[in-house]
Amino acid sequence: MRIAIVTDAWSPQVNGVVRTLRAVSAELERRGHVVHVLSPEGRRTVPMPYYPEIRLALTGAGALGREIEALAPDAIYIATEGPLGWAARSFCRRANIPFTSGFHTRFADYLALRLPIPGLVPASWSILRDFHKASRCVLVPTRSIAQDLERRGFGNLKIWTRGVDHMLFQPGKRARLDYPRPIMLHAGRLAPEKNIEAFLKLDLPGTKLIVGDGPQRRELERRFPDAVFLGFRFDRELARFMASADVFVFPSLTDTFGLVMLEAMASGTPVAAFDVPSPVDVVKDGVTGALDKHLKLAILRALTLDRDNVHEAARGFTWEHTADIFEDSLRPVSGPITPQAEITTSLAPSRSS
Secondary structure (H helix, E strand, C coil): CEEEEECCCCCCCCCHHHHHHHHHHHHHHHCCCEEEEECCCCCCEEEECCEEEEEEECCCHHHHHHHHHHHCCCEEEECCCCHHHHHHHHHHHHCCCCCEEECCCCHHHHHHHHCCCCCHHHHHHHHHHHHHHCCCEEEECCHHHHHHHHHCCCCCEEECCCCCCCCCCCHHHCCCCCCCCCEEEEECCCCHHHCCHHHHCCCCCCEEEEECCCCCHHHHHHHCCCCEEEECCCHHHHHHHHHHCCEEEECCCCCCCCHHHHHHHHCCCCEEECCCCCHHHHCCECCCEEECCCHHHHHHHHCCCCHHHHHHHHHHCCHHHHHHHHHHHCCCCCCCCCCCCCCCCCCCCCCCC
16 A cells, blocks of 8 residues: 655654654554655755744645656645645545544644634634544544543544654663762653653652753753753654652643653553543553642652553553554555646745745
8 A cells, every 4th residue: 555644743852743654654654554654754844833844745646746746646645734645635525535644742722822812722723623523533642632632623533653662662771870869760851742841840859850952942951950951862863761659740731641651661660640531541540640730749659659560561552553543544545646737826835045
């Protein structure tokens, strides 16, 4: 099968969307599928407002449609609601091509943190709902997120869980770290929507270790000098920190999944999080971590859990299962995709900027 994946999130971005799409694409290719990713790479781009490190592609429906026609895919997946996602949606609707879409990010809630404008959040949810209304199947990462979207009027939802690389993230990577214990680790993007301050302001013994980077890093380093900020770490180095921490702290209130929680659990490290959507679906309270409305209580309880039990319970999350669900969600393109000359746009693709 030839599969076209359209996404506004791609390298060099470091986030769960990119990592999920890369892992699933690799698994699909191992199964003999041909995967084409249509991303901002190689296109003219502009910085995203409030996220300048994220580049948005200036490509419209006509130009992107011609790329899709040339690929002649058997199925199309639209991963994001950015410019490329909207362009692909527009092309598919005008050409009467079925597609599957994914809900990866709560953009409406993120906007509310940066632009507290009356009416902005309901309007944003309305736009997101309209985007996915045309999709034959909308993939969502957890049951609690699906329930929330159903309450907001979304339909055609299918739960699409996530996986973890068990060869990379494993208890055997545990090593001695030269920091006072307990070591409380957080890894991810340092941005307001991640609610990292809720963790850093807690009065706790040991070391707060922060792996990651982002627009909030300088402010957080200034305000919380006792925490250790290491910047991004990848692959084996990240796996070593995951296995060597005593607890992984996930303070986000808005994430749709949180791959880092799986990576910590696969490493034998229990997770401490708020009892909110996504952590309640990923963490088995009292087994793989602790959930509480008070994050400090969750951290202290997570430190008492058996690491062998944490690791064993995480073994059910695999990228193979994630790819199975993805394959099952795809809707075949019936017949050849005919040229859509009537679709026009002023935003043609060009070289990267």
